Amino acid sequence: MGDAHPTIVFYIYLLRKESWWLNTQHSALNILDEKFVGVKLGILGLGTVGTGTVQLLQDAVGRHPLLEEVEIYRVGVRSPDKPRAVELPQSAITTDLAAIVNDPAVDIVVEVMGGLEPARSLILQAIKNGKHVVTANKAAISRFGAEIFNAANEAGVYVMLEAAVGGGIPVIQPLKQALSVNRIHTVIGIVNGTTNYILTRMQTEGSDFSDVLADAQRLGYAEADPTADVDGLDAADKIAILASLGFGGRINLQDVYCEGIRQVSKTDINYAEKLGFVIKLLAIAKYQNKANSQLSVRVHPTFVPKAHPLASINGVYNAILVEGEPIGQVMFFGPGAGAGATASAVTSDILNLVAALKSNSAVPNPLLSCRHEDYCQVTPIAELVTRFYARFLTKDHPGVIGKLGTCFGNHGVSLESVVQTGFQGALAEIVVVTHDVKEGDFRQALDEIRNLEAIDSIASILRVL
Amino acid sequence: MGDAHPTIVFYIYLLRKESWWLNTQHSALNILDEKFVGVKLGILGLGTVGTGTVQLLQDAVGRHPLLEEVEIYRVGVRSPDKPRAVELPQSAITTDLAAIVNDPAVDIVVEVMGGLEPARSLILQAIKNGKHVVTANKAAISRFGAEIFNAANEAGVYVMLEAAVGGGIPVIQPLKQALSVNRIHTVIGIVNGTTNYILTRMQTEGSDFSDVLADAQRLGYAEADPTADVDGLDAADKIAILASLGFGGRINLQDVYCEGIRQVSKTDINYAEKLGFVIKLLAIAKYQNKANSQLSVRVHPTFVPKAHPLASINGVYNAILVEGEPIGQVMFFGPGAGAGATASAVTSDILNLVAALKSNSAVPNPLLSCRHEDYCQVTPIAELVTRFYARFLTKDHPGVIGKLGTCFGNHGVSLESVVQTGFQGALAEIVVVTHDVKEGDFRQALDEIRNLEAIDSIASILRVL
Incomplete structure (x- = not known):
């Protein structure tokens, strides 16, 4: 110059x-x-x-x-x-x-x-x-x-x-900067401290949801109106934001499937434990189909294998796991709330x-600004391919397991295990774990099962990571 | 304009x-x-x-x-x-x-x-x-x-x-940017994948160091000359860099105390397990004395409580835990090496x-440049205050435990437990865990103990997190 x-x-x-x-x-x-x-x-x-x-x-x-x-x-x-x-x-x-x-x-x-x-x-x-x-x-x-x-x-x-x-937890900035050189294919978070606190206490104390919620409210870990937390709405907001950053497109909040933890029972937590899992409210965004950029974005209580890095995130802590190519798996852990x-x-x-x-830049720093204007394609939950855990209460008829198996088979739902685990009063309890199935097929099978004379009720349905 | x-x-x-x-x-x-x-x-x-x-x-x-x-x-x-x-x-x-x-x-x-x-x-x-x-x-x-x-x-x-x-793992950038609004007081890392792989296998298989090292070399997880990894030198380089960023000053590499994992035995891993710990090669930088900015920077195998976030970091994975005010504890986890x-x-x-x-900035971005020119004050290892685990092989004389206790007491070393755990051949094995003590005092006590007629050898000395 x-x-x-x-x-x-x-x-x-x-x-x-x-x-x-x-x-x-x-x-x-x-x-x-x-x-x-x-x-x-x-x-x-x-x-x-x-x-x-x-x-x-x-x-x-x-x-x-x-x-x-x-x-x-x-x-x-x-x-x-x-x-x-x-x-x-x-x-x-x-x-x-x-x-x-x-x-x-x-x-x-x-x-x-x-x-x-x-x-x-x-x-x-x-x-x-x-x-x-x-x-x-x-x-x-x-x-x-x-x-x-x-x-x-x-x-x-x-x-x-x-x-x-x-x-x-510094996670927004790493997603915008350091991790953005990767092709991200999965973002999974435990992003709501209140529900993670409740699930952790249910697990360690064997308590019911409503008792732990009441205590969490007393201790200030849950709001007087806990809806946004326990129904997964807060986590849905957060995964929409993380997905947007991770996958470089906007997310319609209405496209995020959302299921809270109210229906998680201590019985299911016990079964999870026996099967080698813990139950966590996960917020998940991942490619359902990479070829056509179809994304699955959802919040629901999930069976997480005990050896998975997210399984040991307890109490009010949050963690966000990001998987991409070529980095592999990185996780960010820390306090999810607090002044x-x-x-x-x-x-x-x-x-x-x-x-x-x-x-004093002449042009804006492209790593600080929002770089996407298009919307991500989010697949409906019926298109999701996942494993399921389901628990049925049945009348103690002979051949119930056969009938369940037939209904699932009719809809192409392949089962990993079907176990009669015990009794609740006069009703037999049967726990089913599926292989990877399309959620829509699984739901259709459940509709058919619900009408079986031998079935009293479907006590719970949870997805498996 | x-x-x-x-x-x-x-x-x-x-x-x-x-x-x-x-x-x-x-x-x-x-x-x-x-x-x-x-x-x-x-x-x-x-x-x-x-x-x-x-x-x-x-x-x-x-x-x-x-x-x-x-x-x-x-x-x-x-x-x-x-x-x-x-x-x-x-x-x-x-x-x-x-x-x-x-x-x-x-x-x-x-x-x-x-x-x-x-x-x-x-x-x-x-x-x-x-x-x-x-x-x-x-x-x-x-x-x-x-x-x-x-x-x-x-x-x-x-x-x-x-x-x-x-x-x-994005950790340098978070330390320079997001975390730098905190007053960092602790940075602890598992920053060497080779040694973490070896310790994890020793722990899960009950194998000896030398056997696992040989296998790790065969599998490409350890170099033909493993010195830089197993003697902690690589981890020392890394904690010097992390400490410099976390504490805003330069670090003399010579000031970093460094001890590798060659002397970690499967016997110690078993005792750790029984006492509720796992052994990890930790790279630690923390304020020894915040008031006069005295920093402790060191690498050594460490007893880590099983509930600690770093205890479950296994295999070739790395993790860096940062503690600061007001953020509390955050941890970054991911692959520590690989193309x-x-x-x-x-x-x-x-x-x-x-x-x-x-x-095209007019002046450099202060978050990207190096902002410190002074050196951190690093305390000598003798000034470190920590808990110790030590294992002694003693002749099976009556009163050995009393003599050990007296020697420790002479140097102001307060003990949490002294247990005769069994025998190795004709020698009795005694495991000592101290309260927080000054390393120099502990070493002086050991010098005195080494001269006791009843003591055959000091089989191992490890610090406790």
């Missing part, structure tokens, strides 16, 4: 002018500032995660030195007079969240309020105003991801979401944005 | 001129090119890792689209006529490695030749020529890291080393550099 000619300099100016990056206010300023002047955060929400993030940022010594350049500029709350675990200047606190996303001085909006609205609208408004966004909001991203990332790409800003899945862990993830996103702002 | 004044434009020019980034040839070119023209790699070495990397890059469809902008421009080999698993144009192959690092067209030098020299000189020359470097060379980085990163910071280039530790896994890590570094080049 020593011999740069004024014409060339002007050419640089033109290039820069055209680059989307300069559409944002602060970046234009940064280029003109000789010294980087720090980054101003507007934080939406001061609940568990917001408080944890503020605590982390206010206590920056001994952490990455870039954090010292972050200023907690505005914090939006619902009740300004509520006692808080953190001290903030009264001038920083406001109930006017729109004012934060519209404030020209705010560089990064940190959305940690949760919920769908007004979170969605505030995120979109922040993007429209050229601000980068950090969010922990899996519900909003899994539902409005397409809208949000389209807007972000258009505005030339980044939307970061490390905290949306797996609490403190500190989630604050770590939120702050790591802030750190990445500060670094991006500071390095 | 719509109202930018020519003076301001000239100011931008001056700023840009002063920025280190423009010292590198291609960056200056990039700024002038309207369209990004791709990245040229110079690869040094075409062994297992080099071949895996070339295979991955030659088969880019379905991976991150940025990889399609990478050109394998030059590949340096020792024997150009050797049959290869990959096809490359003859013009790309050369035996003149210096010509690659001096070639003005090369953007990134990928050093996958291993060894200390000429790897070190070639890396330094590449840096001097303004090229970014990707290396898988833990030996060179752990020894010459200070020299290499000083040179890189001065030249304004990045040196990336994801493949140097943990094979395909595919290591190629994934090398290529993820290449991807990051391509993204950095493409985003």
Whole structure:
């Protein structure tokens, strides 16, 4: 550049002018500032995660030195007079969240309020105003991801979401960066701490679901309304996000099959144990058919072989297993929730944005932006090919096992084992494990079996990993 | 920028001129090119890792689209006529490695030749020529890291080393980025696949070290000269690198205490099992004394409680556990070696550099560069505070246990248990487990014990996690 000619300099100016990056206010300023002047955060929400993030940022010594350049500029709350675990200047606190996303001085909006609205609208408004966004909001991203990332790409800003899945575990960033050189074929997660805690206690204590749930609610490991957790909805949001990153396409949340753990009984946990399995609520995304890019994306309680890396993930811990070519199998393990862990993830996103702002790129870093616009093809659950475990209660007629076998055979369902395991009162209990079968065929066989005179009920149906 | 004044434009020019980034040839070119023209790699070495990397890059469809902008421009080999698993144009192959690092067209030098020299000189020359470097060379980085990163910071280039530790597991990048918002206090790894394979087989088969080693050599899991692996030297290189990243300072490799697994016997593995432990070769870096930043950095076979996340990492797999505030405990698990896994890590570094080049930053991304220049204070092993397991062979005199207890007591070593476990021929076997003690005190007690007339030998000494 020593011999740069004024014409060339002007050419640089033109290039820069055209680059989307300069559409944002602060970046234009940064280029003109000789010294980087720090980054101003507007934080939406001061609940568990917001408080944890503020605590982390206010206590920056001994952490990455870039954090010292972050200023907690505005914090939006619902009740300004509520006692808080953190001290903030009264001038920083406001109930006017729109004012934060519209404030020209705010560089990064940190959305940690949760919920769908007004979170969605505030995120979109922040993007429209050229601000980068950090969010922990899996519900909003899994539902409005397409809208949000389209807007972000258009505005030339980044939307970061490390905290949306797996609490403190760095998994979003590895999927976007290090692992993306692989052809990912499987992402399987234990991504809901509440259900993993409940299943672990059911397993170790031999307790019933409802008793453990009640105790988990008392101890604060489950919400008063546990629906989102125990019915698998939270895990469905998360696997939609992970699948999107792992497989490089968007996911329609409606395409994610979702089954919770309410129907898992201690009887099934005992049978799993005897057969060499543990029951885990898995969130699974994998190629059902690689040739035509058909993806299976689903959440359900699953028989996991005891030797599998996910079998030993217990309590409130989360783990995400990724399989790809050529890497093989990698797994990320850590705390799936909690103020500190989630604050770590939120702050790591802030750190990445500060670094991006500071390095003052001419074009956006393609590893930080959302790179896909097409939707993944998700196969209906009836097309899934998997092994099944099923437990039947039958009248103690001779020949029941034969009738079951015939019904399964009629629908092409091949069985690995059929065992009469004992009695429940006057009813015989029969446990069936299938080979790999198409779920639709299996369900049709069950419909036929349900009508058999000898069958009292189908006590449980679980998929086997 | 719509109202930018020519003076301001000239100011931008001056700023840009002063920025280190423009010292590198291609960056200056990039700024002038309207369209990004791709990245040229110079690869040094075409062994297992080099071949895996070339295979991955030659088969880019379905991976991150940025990889399609990478050109394998030059590949340096020792024997150009050797049959290869990959096809490359003859013009790309050369035996003149210096010509690659001096070639003005090369953007990134990928050093996958291993060894200390000429790897070190070639890396330094590449840096001097303004090229970014990707290396898988833990030996060179752990020894010459200070020299290499000083040179890189001065030249304004990045040196990336994801493949140097943990094979395909993304751990370097999480430590530099996501986890760096935490105050890390512990990094513990199973970072050598060969020794973990040997210990796992000793444990499951009840075999002796030498038998399993011979078999591992036959199967290709151990080298003909297994020294670097079984004596812990490879793990020492790796924990020096991890500690440096986790604790934000350089590590003198000489300060890393290192003990291998040759002396681990099947007898000790059995005792470990009975006491509720497994024996793993751990590479540990943790604050010995947080107040004065004293770090303990060491490699040794260790009793690991069975419930610990690292206890179930078996075979050739690696895992790295990181503990910090506020995140708590996170663990990264995956294949620690192999062409595919290591190629994934090398290529993820290449991807990051391509993204950095493409985003054309005005200043270096502080998350990609080395940010520390000071050395960590590492405490001598004698200052370590830990629990010990020790096994003694004694003449079957009455009162031996009392004498042992007295010697330990003389040196302030508090015991958790002393058990006479049986006999080996005419000798009684006594197993001692201590509470937390200072290693120096424990060693002094052992010196005294060694001189007791009743003591035949000290069969083994192992630390307890």
